[in-house]
Amino acid sequence: MDLLPCRHAAYAGSSRMCAHLIGTEDEEHVRLLTGHGLDSDLCCRACDRAAQSGERIDLVVACEGCVARVTDADWSILGWRGTPGIVERLEPLDATIFETSLPAPVIDLAPIAGQPDPVWLLLAEDGRIGRFHAELRTWEVLARSTVPDEPDHEPWMGHSLRRQLHASAGGRYAAVVNDFGRYGQVLDLVTGSVTLALDGGGYHADTVPFSVAFVEHGGQTMVIHRTEWNRLDVSDAATGRMTTPRQPTAYGKGEPRPEHYLDYFHGRLYVSPGGHRIADDGWVWSPVGIPTVWDLSAWLDDNVWESEDGPSRHRLCQRAYHWNQPMCWLDDERVVVSGIGGDDEAMLAGVRILNAATGTELTSFAGPTGELFADTARLYAAAPAGLEVWDPITGHRTGTIPAFAPTRHHVGAGELATVDFGVLRRWRMRST
Structure with a gap:
């Protein structure tokens, strides 16, 4: 076998390189896209400047x-x-959008995912929480939230304080939280009572949405919630009783560092479709976004420290100054994160699909941008110009729906939806 220009007798790599990257320890480089998918050649800073000239x-x-x-x-x-190569394989697509006027000014909505019908919880501007059937157009007020207001300080990176609504799968419980703040509540929508006052701590709370998610476990509805910047706990949604008691996870000046100390700011939580795993879009200093994933059963049944340093906890990737970004689950084994790259200033629009059990990347492709959703066969991206449908296996774009940018996914009804000027707009996903 002849020597390659890099002076090695080996198989040729998938990219060409400038000579300055060969035989040095320098790994920093610019990727020169060829127009075929993510294929690219590689060059150093100096060559990049020369090419730009x-x-x-x-x-x-x-x-x-x-x-x-x-x-x-x-x-x-x-x-x-x-420019990366984006390939299309257009498939039949019913682009019908169903529009329904809402019964009250709405701050947020959350799907009752366990329902096969398009039943939603709505959070009204005055704090009322009600159940809304989008086809029958019925509206029933169930409770009123009283989450404390918080001074809206100078928004960090444009993230203003906002109220967010979360619903349990069966729709009995709701959580109302201050995203990019510290307070929230869990409410029983049968009794209308507050079962748990939430406090996620004030240390850099303005950098992340409030960490909260409902899960069904052992026949009970549980709520996962941040109790400190670096700590998640699990409580019974019906009683507010904490089920993850453990020693402190933080320490002060002059105090010993706890054994299971976690230097990590918990962010938005994503529960896998079967409720087996959870993904966390958090960050660490300096700052670097590091989405992580771990096994819920291992945490809730076996190891109370699983969310800190358990064997099932994996880092998916790391990106400087890049978190609060769209993510979704394809299934219980595969999680999707948006953005290809390691720095917010060098991020290519696209997605990476990773194995949740190992943290290893399975594939990546350019194109998808905006909020992400998925069913068992397709990935959906709410791009600025409208919804795009992607094949997560081949990376083909298979369809578009202009001027429709959904914000919520109703799994039970198989719909994507958003609220525009007092109107609920819904689109039915492909049958699977």
Whole structure:
């Protein structure tokens, strides 16, 4: 076998490289997209500047090992040049949008996911929580939230304080929280009473949505909620009783560091479709967004420290200054994160699909942007121009619905929905 320009007798890698990246320890590089998917060549900062000035740069073939040395770390990408290849395979798509006027001014809505009908909880501006059947147009007020107001300080990175509504699968319980704040409530919608006052702590609470999610476990509805910046707990939604008591997870100056200390700011939580795993879109200093995932049964049944350092907890990726980004589950084994790259200033629009059990990447492709949703066969991205439908296996875009950017997914009814100027707009996903 002849020597390649990198001076190795090996198989050629998938990318060409500028000579300055060969034989050095420097891994930082710019990716020069070829227009075929995510295929790209690689060059150093100096060559990138030269190319931007109109100069021709020389790219040579390098071996698989040399290419992997440069491309294996997300943080090594300095930027992208050119345009990725986006392929289409259009499929029949019913783009009918159903529109229904809402019975009250609405701040937020949440699906009652366990219902096969399009039944939603609505949070009105005055704090009322009601059940709304989108087809029958029935509206029943069930409770009123009294979450404390919080001073709306200067929004961090544009994230203003906002009220968010969450619903349990069966619709009996709701949580109203201050995203990018510290307070919230869990309410029993049968009795109208508050079962649990939530306090996520005030330390940099303005950097993340309030961490809260409902799960069904052991025949009970449980609520996962942040109790400190670096701690999640689980409580019985009916009684507010905490089921994850453990020693402190924080410490002060001069105090010993706890054994299971977690240096991690918990963010938005995503429960997998079968309720087996949970993903957490949080961050660590300096700051770096690091979405993580762990096994819920291991946490709730076996190891109270699973959310801190349990064996099922995995980092999915890390991106400087990049969190509060769209994520979703394809199924209980695969999780999707938006953005390809390791820094918010060098992020390519697209998605990465990762194995939740190992944290390893399965595939990635350019194109999807905006809020993400999925059923068993397709990935849906609420792009600014409208909804896009993607095949998560092949990376093909299979359809679009202009001027429809959903914000919520009703799993039971198989619908995506959003509220526009007092109107609930719904689209029925493909049957599976």
